[in-house]
Amino acid sequence: MEVNLDKIRENYAQMSDLKLERIAKSDIASLHPDVVPIVKEEIKKRGLDENLYRGIEAQTTEFTEEQVYAMRDKIKSLSCPKCGEHKDDLYGGIIRKVRSYIVFTSYQTKSLIACRSCVEGERKAQLIKNSLLGWWGFPWGLFIHTPHSIINHFLDLRKREETSEALLIGFALENIGELTTNWEDEDALVEFIHHHNNQ
């Protein structure tokens, strides 16, 4: 496929800084290899954060198992994005949320990365809300989603260490550009995880 680099360069020149930074941190692997230097040029032209090059590099080179574990450990070492405390290693947990509305029942699962007491606190709070607010949606709330979420809550308890490892490693791999760019800016990383938790 022929790529019109001039046209692409023009598009990048008109992009907002925010969008350009987002592409540099998370979309590099999906770009045509000839487009990556255009992104770098544009970052240089605008004088944006030089750490972005490091994030771009991380998305275009193969990484080792050690690098993945180093990213996981970096996440673990941050302050809790929920309570701001720095008591123990951060931890990942699954939050199960069932809500019944007039005509439908929604069942969502999402991951939460925070300190152990914030994750467990949120899991318990949702368990209670699921039992109170999930059951009356008939039939999905009463017969399907609510019992499912409650059973899984207890199953999750038995494998929480593995779940946490898998969630942290998954998060590291998905966000390799962001983590590498802000490796030294821990406040930015905590803010990024906070944003992920609230999505």
Ligand SMILES: [Zn+2]
């Ligand atoms: Zn916390």
